[in-house]
Amino acid sequence: MSGRASMRTIGILGGMSAASTQIYYAELCRLTRERLGGLHSPELLIRSLDFAPVADLQAAGDWDRAGALLNAEAKALERAGAGLLLLATNTMHKLAGPMMQGVGVPLVHIADATAAAIRAGGLSAPGLMATAFTMEQEFYTGRLRAAGLAPVLPDAADRAETHRIIYEELCREVVSARSRAAFEAIAARLAAAGADSLILGCTEVGMLLDAGNVPVPVFDTVAIHCAAALELALAG
Numbered sequence: 001m002s003g004r005a006s007m008r009t010i011g012i013l014g015g016m017s018a019a020s021t022q023i024y025y026a027e028l029c030r031l032t033r034e035r036l037g038g039l040h041s042p043e044l045l046i047r048s049l050d051f052a053p054v055a056d057l058q059a060a061g062d063w064d065r066a067g068a069l070l071n072a073e074a075k076a077l078e079r080a081g082a083g084l085l086l087l088a089t090n091t092m093h094k095l096a097g098p099m100m101q102g103v104g105v106p107l108v109h110i111a112d113a114t115a116a117a118i119r120a121g122g123l124s125a126p127g128l129m130a131t132a133f134t135m136e137q138e139f140y141t142g143r144l145r146a147a148g149l150a151p152v153l154p155d156a157a158d159r160a161e162t163h164r165i166i167y168e169e170l171c172r173e174v175v176s177a178r179s180r181a182a183f184e185a186i187a188a189r190l191a192a193a194g195a196d197s198l199i200l201g202c203t204e205v206g207m208l209l210d211a212g213n214v215p216v217p218v219f220d221t222v223a224i225h226c227a228a229a230l231e232l233a234l235a236g
Helices: 018-036 050-060 063-080 090-097 111-120 132-136 138-146 158-170 179-190 221-234
Strands: 010-014 044-048 085-088 125-129 199-201 216-219
Touching: 010 018, 010 063, 010 221, 018 044, 018 221, 044 050, 044 063, 050 063, 050 132, 063 085, 063 179, 085 090, 085 221, 090 132, 090 138, 111 199, 111 221, 125 132, 125 138, 125 158, 125 179, 132 158, 158 179, 179 199, 199 221, 216 221
Parallel strands: 010 044, 010 085, 125 199, 199 216
Antiparallel strands: none
């Protein structure tokens, strides 16, 4: 057995949805095993929320209550020993500021990590498939633009269908050939509209899309987020 690596504990605030939080756990385990070898696995604290009341707050536009909830949970993870935080959802990064009020450990921001990966790949016009909140509000696309990118968004009908599939199917771990085909068609239309890459901008979108069925380079936010968190955790 190899010796214990020096690693900060990663606090994951998840459950939004539970489907994607499972992917975070598996991906962090895979990356740690590849990086450190032997029997190594990541030091994690996972707080998985009940998504139903959070989704109700999203739908009602009650972001103040949602922000207070995330802030309380972030502080709890810090008290429990987390040395850095991952918010395992793109959409709830709308509340990254309120969430981190009074929290003394860093948050690995999913949009910043994704933008850095796209720029490192020499690309600049990523298509974005995500929830309506993420596609249509500045909290996410604004950070991409601030990083020098020019995001390409689906049209209104495609945004509505993407959002519907995420909430009605993927968040419930329903994967269908029909929805996969719908997502493939939306991705193809984004590429035709000038996107030079595609951000899987909801942590569940990778359940339907990957490099094998998208005509441009794919940036999976879960994989990128996990890799950035592991780098920071191992940096001490």
